[in-house]
Amino acid sequence: MTTSALSLRDAGVRFGDRVLLSGLDLELQPGEFLAVLGPNGAGKSTLLKAVLGQQPLSTGELLIDGQAPGRGSDRVGYVPQQKSMDAATPLRARDLVALGIDGHRWGLRRRTAEERRRVTEALAAVGATGYADAPLGLLSGGEQQRVRIAQALATDPSLLLCDEPLLSLDLRHQRAVADMIDRRRHEHDTAVVFVTHEINPVLDLVDRVLYIAAGGHRIGPPAEVLTSETLSELYRTPVDVLNVRGRVVVVGTPDEPGGCTHHELTPEAQPAGGAA
Numbered sequence: 001m002t003t004s005a006l007s008l009r010d011a012g013v014r015f016g017d018r019v020l021l022s023g024l025d026l027e028l029q030p031g032e033f034l035a036v037l038g039p040n041g042a043g044k045s046t047l048l049k050a051v052l053g054q055q056p057l058s059t060g061e062l063l064i065d066g067q068a069p070g071r072g073s074d075r076v077g078y079v080p081q082q083k084s085m086d087a088a089t090p091l092r093a094r095d096l097v098a099l100g101i102d103g104h105r106w107g108l109r110r111r112t113a114e115e116r117r118r119v120t121e122a123l124a125a126v127g128a129t130g131y132a133d134a135p136l137g138l139l140s141g142g143e144q145q146r147v148r149i150a151q152a153l154a155t156d157p158s159l160l161l162c163d164e165p166l167l168s169l170d171l172r173h174q175r176a177v178a179d180m181i182d183r184r185r186h187e188h189d190t191a192v193v194f195v196t197h198e199i200n201p202v203l204d205l206v207d208r209v210l211y212i213a214a215g216g217h218r219i220g221p222p223a224e225v226l227t228s229e230t231l232s233e234l235y236r237t238p239v240d241v242l243n244v245r246g247r248v249v250v251v252g253t254p255d256e257p258g259g260c261t262h263h264e265l266t267p268e269a270q271p272a273g274g275a276a
């Protein structure tokens with residue numbers, strides 16, 4: 001039997017009286033693409049922190065490739081939420097990627113030829129060779145995001161964690177970044193955990209969705225989880241999954257500012273029975 005890239009058994013996280021996650025069971029297979037959805041404060045980033053070994057579980061068990069999580073593990077690549085980089089930052093794209101390989105080591109030392117080759121390869125794999133030596137602060141948001149992904153993939157991890165990697169990218173760059181991650185998981189069997197508020201750009205790539213809300217969580221294929229019935233149960237309030245002008249949108253969630261939608265689904269992925 002294949003070892004799961006990520007295994008969660010009865011996993012839970014609570015802060016005082018506040019239960020964020022409980023009874024979470026998940027076996028994520030190598031190469032599988034899991035989208036993690038849910039309103040602000042639901043616990044999506046906390047789940048990533050648990051996988052990174054930065055947040056202990058309150059209950060249950062978490063294994064990566066059959067082993068306990070640990071900080072600085074080569075087995076896990078992490079693309080953190082995008083923060084704009086200071087234009088004056090002295091780091092080059094190449095330096096950031098190199099930190100993905102040896103950032104956990106203390107002190108200055110000369111990088112080996114093998115390490116330099118891995119950095120060059122990682123940059124080439126995301127199409128960033130052209131700006132490998134450019135200062136990071138001068139790159140566009142989309143270019144910086146490619147470099148972050150190169151950094152996360154430089155150690156050839158078996159599990160890639162992405163926290164809102166499409167944030168502030170235009171549609172073309174969203175697609176390019178999503179396709180890059182998709183190619184990686186197909187070519188290297190890298191499992192992907194992809195936290196996002198906007199499912200639409202990756203819906204055709206996603207194998208399963210983990211939707212976390214105050215009423216608990218659901219895991220399954222998008223067409224099973226993203227339905228009026230399931231989301232109404234999760235939010236404990238009537239929520240509709242609608243088809244509007246050829247797009248499916250989720251309306252009625254308590255976290256919608258001014259009633260606008262936060263998920264848009266493509267018509268092909270419209271959950272059975274979920275459209276108006």
Ligand SMILES: Nc1ncnc2c1ncn2[C@@H]1O[C@H](COP(=O)(O)OP(=O)(O)OP(=O)(O)O)[C@@H](O)[C@H]1O
Nearest residue numbers: 015016020038039040041042043044045046047197
């Ligand atoms: N160490 C901690 N102690 C107490 N509360 C915490 C701690 N870490 C996180 N929280 C709380 O847990 C909740 C979940 O936070 P988390 O960042 O996981 O949410 P999220 O689903 O990623 O939200 P967003 O979509 O806004 O990024 C938040 O209300 C946060 O304040």
